[in-house]
Amino acid sequence: AQRVTQPEKLLSVFKGAPVELKCNYSYSGSPELFWYVQYSRQRLQLLLRHISRESIKGFTADLNKGETSFHLKKPFAQEEDSAMYYCALGYFGNEKLTFGTGTRLTIIP
Amino acid sequence: NAGVTQTPKFRVLKTGQSMTLLCAQDMNHEYMYWYRQDPGMGLRLIHYSVGEGTTAKGEVPDGYNVSRLKKQNFLLGLESAAPSQTSVYFCASNPSDSYGYTFGSGTRLTVV
Numbered sequence: 001a002q003r004v005t006q007p008e009k010l011l012s013v014f015k016g017a018p019v020e021l022k023c024n025y026s027y028s029g030s031p032e033l034f035w036y037v038q039y040s041r042q043r044l045q046l047l048l049r050h051i052s053r054e055s056i057k058g059f060t061a062d063l064n065k066g067e068t069s070f071h072l073k074k075p076f077a078q079e080e081d082s083a084m085y086y087c088a089l090g091y092f093g094n095e096k097l098t099f100g101t102g103t104r105l106t107i108i109p
Numbered sequence: 110n111a112g113v114t115q116t117p118k119f120r121v122l123k124t125g126q127s128m129t130l131l132c133a134q135d136m137n138h139e140y141m142y143w144y145r146q147d148p149g150m151g152l153r154l155i156h157y158s159v160g161e162g163t164t165a166k167g168e169v170p171d172g173y174n175v176s177r178l179k180k181q182n183f184l185l186g187l188e189s190a191a192p193s194q195t196s197v198y199f200c201a202s203n204p205s206d207s208y209g210y211t212f213g214s215g216t217r218l219t220v221v
Contacts, residue, residue, distance in 0.1 A: 009149060032208060044152075044199065044212040086151060090208045095140055095159050096167070097208055101151035 002027040004089050006100035013077045014108045021072040021103050023061075023087030031089050033063055033070040034097065038084040047085070048072070057081070082107045111135055115200050115213035122190040122220045130185040130216050132200030139205040141183040142167075143175060145196040146215070152199065158183055159205070190220045 003026045013019050025031060035047040048056055050063040050070060061072045070087060084104050088097040113134045122128055132141065142157040144167075154167030156175040164175045172194060174186045183202075187194060200213040 006151075034208060036210075043214045044201075044210075046209060049208070088208075095203075095205075096142060096154055096157055097210065099144075099152040101149060 002031070002089055002091070002098050004087050004098050004100035006085075006087055006103050008103045009101070010104050010106070012106045012108055015079055016076050019072075019074040019077045019081065019105065021085050021087075021105065023070045023072065023100060025068050025070065025087075025089050027068075027089060027091060029091055031063075031091050033061070034088040034090070035059070035061055035070075035072050036086045036088060036099075038086070039080075040083070044086070077107045079107045079109055081105060113200055113202055113211050113213040115198075115216050117216060118214065119217050120219070122187075122218065124190060124192060124220060126190050127186070127188050128190065128218075129187075130198055130200075130218075132183045132185070132202075132213055134181055134183075134202040134211070136202060136204075136211065137180070138202035138211070139180075140203040141177065142201045142203070142210070143173070143183065143185045144199045144201065145169065146199060147196050155185065155198075190218075192220045194218065195220045 005024045033050040037047040038044045059074045086102045087100040090097045116131045143155040144152045153169045158177040161180040198216045201210040
C-alpha cells in the first residue's frame with residue numbers, strides 16, 4: 001500500500017531564511033505528488049502538483065524518484081508562509097489521495 | 110460560486126447521540142470525500158463516493174455511514190457518537206479527471 005511520510009510535525013524558520021519541508025513516499029508505481037496548504041482559519045487548498053513543474057508563492061518541489069521524495073522548498077521565507085502543509089500522493093486509476101501527517105511551519109519575524 | 114459548503118461549522122454532541130454532517134458542492138464534481146483531521150495524524154479518509162448513488166469505505170470508516178443520493182450532496186452520519194469521534198471533519202470534491210481537490214471549510218465536532 002502507498003504511504004506518505006512527513007518527518008517533521010513542527011518546523012520553525014526565521015524570516016528570510018530558506019525553507020525545506022520534507023516529504024517521502026512509498027509506492028511501487030508512478031505516483032502523482034501534491035502539496036496542500038492550510039492557512040490559519042482557512043480551508044485546505046492545493047499549492048503544488050509535481051506534473052505542473054510550477055512555482056507558486058515562491059515554493060517549488062521536485063519529484064526525486066530515486067530517493068522517493070517530494071520536498072517543498074522556498075529560498076526566502078516570508079511571515080505569510082506560516083501554515084500547515086500536507087504532502088499527498090495519488091496514482092492513475094485511484095480515485096483518492098493519501099495524505100501525510102502534515103508539518104506546521106512557523107516563520108519567526 | 111460557493112464551491113464546497115459544509116454544515117454545520119461547529120457541533121457539540123453527547124455520547125450516544127446521532128447527527129448528520131452535510132456537504133454540498135456546486136461544481137458538478139463526480140468524486141466526493143469525507144476526511145477527519147486529528148493532531149499528529151493528518152488527514153484520514155473516512156468514506157468517499159465516485160458518483161451519485163455510490164459510496165466506498167476509506168481508511169477509518171467504523172462508526173460512520175454516508176449517502177450520496179444526489180450528485181451535489183454527500184452526507185456523513187454518526188449513529189451513536191463516541192468521544193473518539195471528536196475531530197475536525199473536512200469534505201472535499203474532485204472532478205473525475207484530476208486530483209484538484211476542493212475542500213470545504215470544515216466541521217469541528219466535539220463529543221462529550
